[in-house]
Amino acid sequence: MSQRLVEFARSPAGAGEEGQDALYALADRLMGPCRGAANPALVRAAIEAGEDVPVEDEGLDGRSMVHLVAEIGLGAQEVGADALAEAFASFGMFGLTVEDWAQMLGAAERGEAPPVDWGLLEQHADVTGPVRRASDAELVRAWTVLVGLSGFYALYVMHGLLMPALAALRQRIDDFGMFPFLDRIIDINPSPTQYAETLTVCLQPLLDNLYELLMEQLAADRDVFRIRGDERGTAGLMETWMRALQEQAGVGARRPVWGETSAGVA
Known part of the structure; x- marks a missing residue:
């Protein structure tokens, strides 16, 4: 395109x-x-206040x-x-x-x-020249960056849907003012055309460097996917998130949440 x-x-x-x-x-x-x-922060604030989500x-x-x-x-x-x-x-x-x-x-x-x-x-x-000139290794690296940034983007967006924790990853993205840019180029469910467009962008050093910084943060912060003080780790994070969604939606009867069995949290 x-x-x-x-x-x-x-x-x-x-x-x-x-x-x-x-x-x-x-x-x-x-x-x-x-x-x-x-903006996910504005969406979250609106949901918690019971107001309309901003458009x-x-x-x-x-x-x-x-x-x-x-x-x-x-x-x-x-x-x-x-x-x-x-x-x-x-x-x-x-x-x-x-x-x-x-x-x-x-x-x-x-x-x-x-x-x-x-x-x-x-x-x-x-636009297409760098793709034609790229080696197999460079294309695989661009694919790795694209898949990785798609995941980080999704986690950032989930903050707007009441997901707890993940503040350090969001801060890394915000430090470079890159969320609006990711919001333009990343699609959670891309078409083949969108995928090809984004893959060419991920050949650039800017996004490669951002991916590396986020991966380093992920490796350095052991509490990224857990709520501080909750010994259940990721399972505790997911249970807290599911409960917050249920409460916000006004669910009357409590339903089992992810990672929970009749004997407790797996």
Whole structure:
């Protein structure tokens, strides 16, 4: 999908004002709505307070990244700093807002900061090339990173569904402001197209490094999957979580929970 957009932007069909309109129309057809999930902390707070779960209607649509594709075909001057700021912010990296990006890009445009090397963006616009050039070992590593980050992303999201513990892992992700970015690229049940798109991203050192940091945290923190003071370990965590869900849902009759037998917790 990304490669098709880039090829269109670089073709004669993508030139001029009409070409730009056609590029945005193509992005709409290929990508569809790309809004991320509501922040898990806000979801959890709403559930615990008995309020409606927030819907991020005002959030940036991931399709804003097409502004970067337009820059590749038309140039930064034609696209404009405001649109490019929106594109960078839509990735959600490092917690930077549209205003943050606009300030940085505007300063560069006015000569108050080092100029932006847009040629670097164009050099990395070949999406499928790195996959074709990757060795078997590199592709397997990208798959490992993708599967691992999918798991960490799911655990982060489960915080919004009242799962206890896991604070250290969430903090690691938050330290780098990477949850919004993961929320854009990770899908719990991806289609083949989504899987292929994400696998190409996981070839990049940024996500490889994030995966390594999270794996190190997982290995160093023996209490990640247990509630401090609960000697039952993971079974205790799961029982506490299931009970919280049942209580929140207003379940009257108590039902057996995961890991529990007639003799107690297995």
